[in-house]
């Protein structure tokens with residue numbers, strides 16, 4: 001692993017903001033589960049409960065002008081990148097007010113103005129796009145970085161290997177942020193990867209790799225900041241491995257018959273990134289309850305907004321097939 | 324002042340469109356395998372490295388998928404990349420990125436994104452390149468909403484259409500044919516852009532319309548000469564852009580001639596020609612005096628042996644025979 005000299009930490013007060021964002025995501029995802037079960041949200045949805053610290057810590061470290069790409073599990077990334085909860089929820093409801101105007105849905109959240117180039121529901125599918133965004137930054141000599149979120153499952157895809165190879169070969173300013181939640185749908189890591197330590201994937205390309213506790217938002221922030229600084233200085237891409245936990249089914253409705261119940265409950269009670277941060281901040285019960293109420297209210301507002309959103313007019317069906 | 328004209332080969336015309344765009348616009352660049360010193364497998368980019376340098380004439384590893392993805396990403400950021408895929412057979416490796424991303428990013432984002440990417444590729448039969456280096460794949464892309472598909476048959480069209488493809492705000496898959504690279508034509512120095520979606524009447528006629536693409540355009544013109552000897556006047560329409568298709572030009576011609584032959588080098592079954600035949604029967608049925616004839620390759624992998632390849636791939640004889648069938652004088 002290459003030595004990274006740039007060190008940074010979140011400024012004081014920022015951890016409190018991280019907690020607020022993580023709570024917003026948690027309540028958002030819990031509401032999504034309920035609204036989906038009540039058949040208010042069509043399609044199918046993947047929530048990021050348990051992985052809030054990765055989304056929040058990583059996005060907080062980005063500079064204005066940096067861009068992200070996301071995955072089928074995209075709500076947390078999109079909220080953390082700054083898209084209002086109303087616009088995300090409205091998209092899940094398929095409304096014109098949604099962040100993709102109702103054309104994308106849960107797995108295709110976009111907010112280009114805020115630097116979110118969108119989520120690919122083809123596993124690993126956006127890794128070339130992030131690499132290409134970084135190529136544009138490099139060709140234009142702009143000090144910007146592209147950060148790609150993806151799961152452990154995506155590291156078995158061909159595009160992951162091609163993109164890592166290309167990015168390192170051309171020293172492109174891209175951060176490959178792998179959220180190892182140890183599952184690819186029902187398949188555990190050991191059944192889809194011949195190596196347990198996924199940083200070895202990066203070593204194959206001579207790429208700098210960092211490993212971080214994905215349940216510790218401050219650690220994620222620091223690691224991402226280091227990776228971004230490295231990439232921004234034209235030193236090449238960085239692979240960040242965030243070890244995290246999927247504290248929810250793969251998608252809402254998944255019965256997880258493949259997962260050991262005791263292990264699951266134990267993980268839920270010991271690996272909650274929000275509980276960890278709350279402890280770290282030594283918040284009083286009153287203060288924490290207040291933050292919870294705020295998040296809950298913001299999500300309730302988003303749900304009401306989405307419910308009252310506008311269904312896209314069938315007359316607009318063929319809009320934006322072509323530019 | 325008299326216009327200076329130069330004889331351009333199809334290959335040089337493609338190169339000229341890229342070079343002219345790259346001279347005036349730093350957002351245009353090209354990447355692909357062996358395109359730098361070597362000039363590409365068909366020498367289309369020969370000499371461009373010297374003029375534009377290795378950042379903009381970028382040799383790439385054998386990663387069609389990532390290269391196409393990188394083209395999409397750079398295009399989303401407002402650049403106008405050109406990705407060269409060495410053989411159109413290898414578009415299969417880029418297909419996921421083209422179909423699921425390049426074609427859909429604009430739609431899925433509700434109009435937030437544009438993907439002004441041009442994917443250039445080449446291929447085609449006639450030189451025993453066998454089953455993995457000579458098939459025609461344009462028919463696989465014309466059915467993908469969000470993609471545009473261009474297939475020029477002359478140097479003038481190649482240059483003017485490539486320019487328009489580079490400056491189109493959508494992803495364009497641009498097909499070149501290996502047998503056309505040495506075709507020559509006098510062209511003005513000044514590049515004349517040709518709009519996408521406009522067909523060209525390659526030859527005017529009265530009795531039969533032949534809608535032909537790629538190498539079947541010169542083949543159809545030769546067949547038309549031969550039919551002329553028999554007193555049959557043939558009109559040859561080259562759509563040039565397969566998606567979007569200039570339906571009106573085809574229909575107008577068929578309404579005049581009342582007979583239609585569709586000819587391409589790709590396999591006949593389920594081919595682009597089937598769509599043209601459907602179009603003609605839907606919108607010009609009352610004008611038709613004969614069933615629409617389709618000319619295309621046999622439904623097999625492209626064979627290696629020259630005798631087999633000749634038997635599989637349509638050329639002027641097959642077009643001529645189809646013309647004769649439509650006028651009922653087989």
Ligand SMILES: Cc1ncc(C[n+]2csc(CCOP(=O)(O)OP(=O)(O)O)c2C)c(N)n1
Pocket residue numbers: 072073121122123150151152153154155181183184185246250
């Ligand atoms: C190319 C492709 N193959 C299969 C799927 C179906 N699928 C959706 S999510 C998923 C698991 C992905 O695992 P991982 O990358 O670890 O992400 P996670 O779901 O854990 O966030 C699979 C197999 C898909 N969407 N795309």
Ligand SMILES: [Mg+2]
Pocket residue numbers: 151152153179180181182183184185
């Ligand atoms: Mg996973």
